Amino acid sequence: MRAVLFASAALAAFVVEAAAFDLRGTGDLGIVIERASGSVQIVETTGKTSLGRVSGLGDLSHATAVFSRDQRYGYVFGRDGGLTKLDLLERRIANRIIQAGNSIGGAISQDGRIIAVGNYEPGGVKLFDAVTLTQVADIPAVPAPGEKASKVVGLADVPGQGFIFSLYDAEAIWLADTTVPSAPKIRRYSNVGKLPYDGLVTPDGRHYIAGLFGEDGIALIDLWRPETGVRRILGGYGKGQEPLPVFKMPHLRGWAVAGGLAFLPAIGRHEVLVVETKTWTEAGRIPVQGQPVFVIARPDGRQVWVNFAHPKNDVVQVIDTLDLAVVHSMTPGKAIMHMEFAPRGEQVWISARDSDRVDIFETRGFSRLASIIAEKPSGILFAARANRVGF
Amino acid sequence: MSSRPSVAFAFLAILASAAPATAGEPPSARQKELRHLLEHDCGSCHGLTRKGGLGSALTPDTIADLPDETLVAIILDGIPGKPMPPWRGEITEGEALWLVHVLRKGPDHARSPVR
Numbered sequence: 001m002r003a004v005l006f007a008s009a010a011l012a013a014f015v016v017e018a019a020a021f022d023l024r025g026t027g028d029l030g031i032v033i034e035r036a037s038g039s040v041q042i043v044e045t046t047g048k049t050s051l052g053r054v055s056g057l058g059d060l061s062h063a064t065a066v067f068s069r070d071q072r073y074g075y076v077f078g079r080d081g082g083l084t085k086l087d088l089l090e091r092r093i094a095n096r097i098i099q100a101g102n103s104i105g106g107a108i109s110q111d112g113r114i115i116a117v118g119n120y121e122p123g124g125v126k127l128f129d130a131v132t133l134t135q136v137a138d139i140p141a142v143p144a145p146g147e148k149a150s151k152v153v154g155l156a157d158v159p160g161q162g163f164i165f166s167l168y169d170a171e172a173i174w175l176a177d178t179t180v181p182s183a184p185k186i187r188r189y190s191n192v193g194k195l196p197y198d199g200l201v202t203p204d205g206r207h208y209i210a211g212l213f214g215e216d217g218i219a220l221i222d223l224w225r226p227e228t229g230v231r232r233i234l235g236g237y238g239k240g241q242e243p244l245p246v247f248k249m250p251h252l253r254g255w256a257v258a259g260g261l262a263f264l265p266a267i268g269r270h271e272v273l274v275v276e277t278k279t280w281t282e283a284g285r286i287p288v289q290g291q292p293v294f295v296i297a298r299p300d301g302r303q304v305w306v307n308f309a310h311p312k313n314d315v316v317q318v319i320d321t322l323d324l325a326v327v328h329s330m331t332p333g334k335a336i337m338h339m340e341f342a343p344r345g346e347q348v349w350i351s352a353r354d355s356d357r358v359d360i361f362e363t364r365g366f367s368r369l370a371s372i373i374a375e376k377p378s379g380i381l382f383a384a385r386a387n388r389v390g391f
Numbered sequence: 392m393s394s395r396p397s398v399a400f401a402f403l404a405i406l407a408s409a410a411p412a413t414a415g416e417p418p419s420a421r422q423k424e425l426r427h428l429l430e431h432d433c434g435s436c437h438g439l440t441r442k443g444g445l446g447s448a449l450t451p452d453t454i455a456d457l458p459d460e461t462l463v464a465i466i467l468d469g470i471p472g473k474p475m476p477p478w479r480g481e482i483t484e485g486e487a488l489w490l491v492h493v494l495r496k497g498p499d500h501a502r503s504p505v506r
Contacts, residue, residue: 062435101442102444168445246474249445311481335431354427
């Protein structure tokens with residue numbers, strides 16, 4: 001009897017030890033989108049390795065993701081309207097639906113219970129239960145009765161259990177209060193400017209900015225005083241110059257705010273615009289080597305990293321936010337798609353689509369720390385995004 | 392808009408010179424580059440499967456009513472006021488016409504060689 005007890009105690013100890021060995025957190029996990037093969041790699045930033053690949057996520061030619069607040073699940077939004085709930089720990093698809101014909105991206109609510117997806121076709125926003133992916137509301141982006149639904153861009157979460165998004169075809173921004181998820185209350189802003197192409201919420205959740213493709217300028221909403229309407233900032237920043245062709249649309253998500261300044265991609269000019277965030281007036285422009293696509297601040301705000309549109313898309317430039325000048329240029333690979341910082345910014349991951357590789361650099365000396373082979377990698381998204389407003 | 396007549400002229404010139412249907416085709420190495428450009432760079436707005444995104448769908452049925460010369464002109468000169476940029480300088484008229492033919496065949500014919 002004693003021997004049996006001893007054996008079972010030993011077995012129990014072994015089981016506990018094995019489980020402890022398998023246990024891990026998810027705060028250093030992330031995903032790399034493989035855009036051509038409909039797959040993602042699950043990666044970790046501590047050892048800088050890939051843990052495995054999950055396939056079957058559909059058309060990821062344009063894709064992004066948000067994360068559950070416990071950072072276990074990623075919600076991947078694919079081009080084909082697919083919404084995939086990915087289990088980062090078990091490295092498998094936990095749930096997947098096709099919720100529209102053509103989608104652009106999504107957001108997760110402040111309380112983590114609602115996933116919002118922005119769609120091109122049919123134009124609008126749909127809300128889903130984050131646990132079950134059951135649809136809870138549909139917000140068609142129809143500007144007025146009988147009109148055609150607009151494509152939706154720049155969808156982001158805002159404090160107060162809300163979402164905000166821009167209507168590309170309708171010169172509008174809508175702010176949705178989803179306190180009762182099945183009955184969203186919408187505040188509509190019209191005449192915000194021509195062709196809003198993307199939007200972002202500032203890290204403090206106070207302001208929403210929509211970039212305009214159809215004119216020089218940016219639309220700004222103060223979410224602390226939403227009744228004051230839309231303000232146009234940086235009007236006429238091109239000052240009548242003929243814009244240069246834009247071979248890839250810039251992205252505003254993952255934006256750069258540092259030391260009271262915001263850094264934004266200009267449209268049709270090879271410049272990064274610098275905006276003073278107290279007054280929202282122009283504080284300068286930084287010449288860069290091409291059309292900026294992503295302009296992203298290192299988490300401490302001392303550096304801003306920029307990648308570029310075709311044909312100069314093999315270059316990454318680093319701006320020092322004290323000097324307001326490019327202090328480093330590098331060519332890590334062919335067709336640089338995206339950059340993502342480790343949560344505290346000591347390393348940055350950079351995807352080089354046509355080199356089939358993700359490179360990891362340290363951000364002080366710019367030396368390469370590691371590389372991960374990936375198939376046509378594009379977006380790199382770390383689970384730490386779960387803790388950030390507007391991500 | 393002033394460039395449109397020259398596009399049309401160039402297009403006619405291509406037609407005239409391309410009597411055998413394949414004579415105007417780009418060399419195979421360039422075809423590979425163009426297919427890559429179509430899949431990934433055009434695809435960033437029009438989708439890998441060309442069902443559209445911020446840009447229009449470019450599937451055979453959606454472009455069926457647009458004549459070759461219109462599509463060639465859009466590729467080369469873009470659409471003023473819209474995000475479609477002008478690719479003249481990177482793509483010749485002959486290459487644009489070849490791309491239009493690739494579009495008309497549908498996406499299954501244009502994917503990059505299997506990796």
